[in-house]
Amino acid sequence: MASRSADPKDSRESKNGGGPQLDAVSLAIIEQLQEDGRRPYAAIGKAVGLSEAAVRQRVQKLLDQGVMQIVAVTDPLTVGFRRQAMVGVNVEGDVESVADALAAMAECEYVVMTAGSFDLMVEIVCEDDDHLLEVINKRIRAVPGVRSTESFVYLKLKKQTYMWGTR
């Protein structure tokens, strides 16, 4: 199912925790859809050297497998979220359970466990200062196991891309 039969011009191994491997053709399809998520299958097929139906099947499989998703992404500012912050968190005890608790909060857009002087980094998206203050001081610090937090309020977003795999 993965690839390997048609045209093995690529071979990376490393079964990481996620899923199946991708061949060069699927990579090329993903690149096309990263430029425009609504690009027609026929146009993609022309670009990657495959028939329209084949592209359709591959895209469907990539979606089913969860390798990629085609979605609208927005600028938080224009949809009413005017305060964002990155919060570094230090934990005592089980880091992962704290991470799960934070991930359950709607305002936490992004939660990652890290190595370094923070155990967790969390991106918060809020409507205004009051909302941000409440989330950081009342909700995050109330989670059992949270030892301390340090906040970095966003002043200006300079770059934000979704071009993984495009280089």
Place this chain on the structure above:
Amino acid sequence: MASRSADPKDSRESKNGGGPQLDAVSLAIIEQLQEDGRRPYAAIGKAVGLSEAAVRQRVQKLLDQGVMQIVAVTDPLTVGFRRQAMVGVNVEGDVESVADALAAMAECEYVVMTAGSFDLMVEIVCEDDDHLLEVINKRIRAVPGVRSTESFVYLKLKKQTYMWGTR
């Protein structure tokens, strides 16, 4: 052009750095496209109570204005990027010019100016450890104005959503 909340026209609100305001209908359209970026315009129109052509025009305008984009997003691990890190940067001199220089690097997925003990936070996406090491120690620290950096290597990504505006 657009207004901002429940009903047709009211006037302005703080013009933030981004752009125009969105009314409830555009919000609903965005929600539809956040569930499935390829959903047909007619289906969206039925869901939000608008004609197909009207939905098409609004979507096109939202795209042209940069309010949203419809793209494929992938799990970095499955497309071959196995090392990620958040890097906090301290700057002497003009912060914005340093931010621009970092934003120009392909490996920098995310660049934001912040208030707090870092002037900039940068998310790096790399293929392996060697690549990550090179980007941080050779490229970022070589940018004029970079005083110091602190790295937080990703151990496990716990949450990553694209649901802005959906709450």
Place this chain on the structure above:
DNA sequence: CCCGCATCTGCGAAATCCGCAAGACAGGCC
């Protein structure tokens, strides 16, 4: 050798996308 499995291709039918022109509506101006 034969068979199962997976993918790719080609083709028609149905649905969708896209441009165009006309009607509806609110706001600004004299």
Place this chain on the structure above:
DNA sequence: GGCCTGTCTTGCGGATTTCGCAGATGCGGG
């Protein structure tokens, strides 16, 4: 008030795209 203007909305036809299905091809196992 009356008028104008810009925007939004609607409806419609043609080109394009999507979708399902059947057949062809390649590969590995029994």
